[in-house]
Amino acid sequence: MLRTLQISTNNLTGRIPSFIGNLSSLTYLSMAINHLEGNIPQEMCSLKNLTFMQLGENRLNVTFPSCLYNMSSLTTIAVALNDFNGPLPPNMFNTLSNLQQLYIGGNQLSGKIPISIANASVLQILELSVNNLVGQVPSLGKLHDLQQLNLELNNLGDNSTKDLEFLKSLTNCTKLQIISIDRNNFGGNLPNFIGNISTQLSQLYLGGNQIFGKIPAELGNLIRLIVLGLDNSHFEGVIPTTFGKFERMQKLLLHGNKLSGDIPSSIGNLSQLYLLRTRDNRLEGNIPLSLINCQKLQTLDLSQNFLRGTIPIEVFSLSTLSLNLSKNSLSGILPREVGKLKSIIKLDVSENHLSGDIPRTIGECIVLEYLCLQGNSFNGTIPTSLASLKDLQYLDMSRNRLSGPIPNVLQNISVLEYLNVSFNVLEGEVPTKGVFGNVGELVVTGNNNLCGGISELHLQPCSVKGIKPAKHHKTRLIGVIICVVSILLMATIILTIYCMKKRNKKQNSHSPTTDTLAKVSYQDLHNGTDGFSASNLVGSGSFGTVYKGNLTSEDKVVAIKVLNLQKKGAHKSFIAECNALKNMRHRNLVKILTCCSSIDYKGQEFKALVFEYMSNGSLEQWLHAGIVNAGNKRMLDIEQRLNIAIDIASVLHYLHLECEQLVIHCDLKPSNVLLDDDMVARVSDFGIARLVSVINDTSHQETSTIGIKGTIGYAPPEYGMGSEISTYGDMYSFGVLMLEMLTGRRPTNEMFEDSQNLHMFVENSFPNNLIQILDPRLLPRNEEATIEDGNIGSFTPIVEKCLVSLFRIGLACSMESPKERMNIVDVTRELSVIKKAFISGVRTCD
Template sequence: MNDLEFVENRFEGVLPSSIGNLSTKLTILLLGSNKISGTIRVAMQNLINLIALGMDDTLLTGMIPTSFEKFQKMQVLSLWGNKLSGKIPSSIGNLTQLANLILAQNDLEGSIPSSIGACQSLQQLDVAENYLSGVIPQQVFQIFSLSLLPNLSHNSFNGKLPVEVGSLKNINSMDVSKNNFSGEIPTTIGNCLSLVYLGLQGNSFNGTIPSSMASVKGLEYLDVSRNNLSRLIPKGLEKLLKYLNISFNNIEGEVPTGGVFKNVNAISIIGNNKLCGGIPQLQLTTCPVITKSTKSFTSRVTITIICVVVCILLVSSFLALYWMKRSKKKPSSIFSKMDLLPTVSYKMLHQATNGFSLDNLIGSGSFGSVYKGVLDQEERLVAIKVLNLQNKDASKSFIAECKILRNIRHQNLIKILTCCSSINYNGDDFKALVFEFMMNGSLEMWLHPMTDSDNQSKNLSVLQRLIIAIDVAFALNYLHNHCEQKIIHCDLKPSNILLDTNMIAHVSDFGLSRLLTTSNDSSQKCTSTIGLKGSIGYAAPDIFS
């Protein structure tokens, strides 16, 4: 017997140690889509002739054994959809014949080991939806055999996307979305001539969209939304793409009218307030007509400004060097995460909401009201929660929400951008929190639309409801099990679940949340941020025990 396949059965319980006594001639072992729990048995190292091992979509816990390095003939290793934790072992680099490595949807942490560069037969690498971090080792981009989807999405990778990405000439898809990548998108990505799908959204990339992408003749799907990209849309992209999302950047200039830009359903450009032109359905402003004389004048002004700026910079540099020599070095200050957030004033929030106009009011509750606004310095849509300080618990709610949101980060939790504690124009205390704006409102609006609501003609499908429930479960799992200080939300209800442009759920409103201490004393197990309060029917009864 060379193959053993028990996929999609009802097996449950832990793997027996005797699994290592199976025939050493066994080449394929598939146990996926069962309810097998416990850890991966070290005894499996005896199955040295395994070519394919699939234990995906089960309930396995613990770490990936380092003894897997003995699977010298392994070509497929699929462990996705489990609860595996710890780091990806560096011994994975010993599997030199490995073609498919699929570790997505686990609780893995740490970085991708650089030893993976030894897997020169690797065609598919999928580590999405884990807690991996650090920079991507350059060795990953030296695996020239990669052709299927390298999926690094929904992690916490940071740093720049290496220029070596251009070496992956055979890849047809790449997804690095929902991470912390920064810097410019490397122009070498234009060398990935087989690329069809490219997902870069939800990072902190800056600079421009490389014009070299127009040379990737097979590119059909490009998503660079929710970054800090600027300048113009590169020429030539419209002839290639079938879908383009550049929303929520700082891109400016004229929107083409040909190719993908003919179909309003195939593009998303919102959140770029300096765009103009395009097809009428986009309802953008008309671009100004630039004559030759205007161009000449603009060129002269631009050159003059550049010269002045260079002179100022040179003088400033000399002055800075002079004062540095005369001054003693002072120790740098240590800032908390909240200190690093951009500061806003009452005036800025007042302007962003047109004087807290009722036209911008999108919700209200016992602790305050929420307004839609546009911050001048970023030109991005935000949600501004203004606390009702006449409620005695509102100040405590403000402090609680700041304390919690500054220390947590997850793709299914609302992201706080900044806060404001100031005085309004009447001399009264003013406190507000500024969040990402969720384009599709709350789950409450979709489940129970008002008679005059724009959503009354829209319905959530069964699949959408299931995905939203899974998103909320991911958020709660993070709050309960993966925070440095565990958190109980206390008021989880449809109106506190917000939906973004892609209908991804984000849990919000942490004003009533409770922080779990590490004390073993059950009487001191929880500390409430503002007392035992919450919406009737939604507060868990066990938090009152």
């Protein structure tokens, strides 16, 4: 006689028992959010009175039993977030005449959406997101009761002009409230009849597709919209002035398109707006003064456009928590009214043409955590009022014209983790406490008159009690330097002639037959790095030193790896490394631009490789309070870490399976993963030589194993016992790197003593106590007080499931036994599934 069985949100495992079919009176069944696996038993189909079936967020797989589609009593089927696969049967909806709610998102379903969907005439909610569905969306015009339609994160559409024709059928669905077709492959123009869809529509997500052309003005007819997502597509033209009709709009996403013209003043009519993103477009003109009417605005991102003029004072009267105006052409001063932003957490005005003093009133932004002022023309001194910002974690004032000393009071900001004042005209003694005591999080280069500080900065010592060296001592020192330089110059000329003759003879008899890159001269590299100045030093390793430089031939900033030819094997690896890197093409590899094989000014042999320069530094610096670029948060969030993991896995898939010859990285670690302007990860070859390549000639094959031992903590245990290098070793390093990204702990952390390691540390808390090992910076801010409770609080179930899956991959890849490690094919497939599920899960949090 049991009618209701609700056992959801437990830790149940195993399969759904077949005796479920004996509960003949059952009408309501909920087993969601457990660890159930296997298939749905056929016996469930005998429950003729069942109206509600909820099995979501388990590990159920295979396909649905076909008999389920004959259960006409069902009004709700909720099986989202499982592992069901295969296509939906064409006749699936022929007998589900009473079905009102269908939730099957977050699975691995493939094929097309059945045309028979039109027979589910009383359907109210259709949730098919995060699957692998393809093809055209059938007509849905007969679903007159439809309220929610979610097709996001599939492969629907063919990037053709016919893709969006199904939207016309939705004009018959007058009860529609939510439509999402985000992140598919829909193409063509957005048709004008989009404005004829239900006037009840409150949320419309169209972003992440191939839709192009102008945004139709008819969209303004949907006056009840509170969320509109047109982001990351190919829209062009102007923002329609009809958007001013959206008086209920709370969230407007227009970023990542090709929109041009002015931001219309009608945006000021959106009095309920709390989030506005127009970044990464081609917008121009002034920031509209009408924004003052959007008093509920909490996030305003107008970055990466062509906005000009001054920053209106009115903007600083908003209650915004995040203001990003970076990478525009704004000029004038930063108004003193900036101090009115009492609640702002992030302020970014970097990469503009702002000038004048940094206003002292900025110290009144008492909850500010991130302040980005770099890449402007600010002058004057650094205001001491910054010391009032007790929550300030990130401060970048680099590439300005600031003068005077660095205020000592900045070392009193206890939470300040990163400070960049490079390339100004600062002078005087550098403090030593607080952030000034951590050389990895402090950048002061490009200020020639700074002195003192901690020894790792390698600055000149400050004069004792302010007494400078006597003038005649300086004159005498200059004279000595001139004499020494003259002698060295003469010797250099003689040695250069001798060595070049000797080298030419050697090259004629031993020149390699491998193809080489177009070369630059030693003089080009010497000039581009200011004589390989220490101020341009990026990093160093056993086989090379890396400098930042400017090359006239490339007309860009580059990274120059100078090989240490004193190391055994360096000569031999140069040609092999050039040829291998030259032939590798992948978006997630740091690109080699050219090379240099020459004689330096001392007559010694010189070899260097020239790579793209990555402005956002290394993953190491980000994970452990490292540097960032303008326009991005200093701390990597969950999605950014997921994207980086996908980028790295993509490289390993390419190196292990897609290259003409197998390449094993051998030293995969955060410091060898660089981030470009768009926060895309690029695996680099800086530091020690790690490339394992096969060099072909007419007589034999040779495997280069230069520097294969890797780095302690990241190198697999078998390498330490003399085993041959293999792809299994790279997978181990990847697993450790994954766990480091999730926990924020290095594998060499002092807490790992004796036989303990990062893998064991995670394994002991997996999967039921992740809160104890998750990087605390990834926790929602309001959850800091509940860490001891053992739960993740306000993370959505989907995000929690994604985190568990990421930890599982890290553990599977870092197994001690090579044969037990996950392979790169499975890793890339799993990460793709996790990414789709994650994006769907965070939608409600945006």
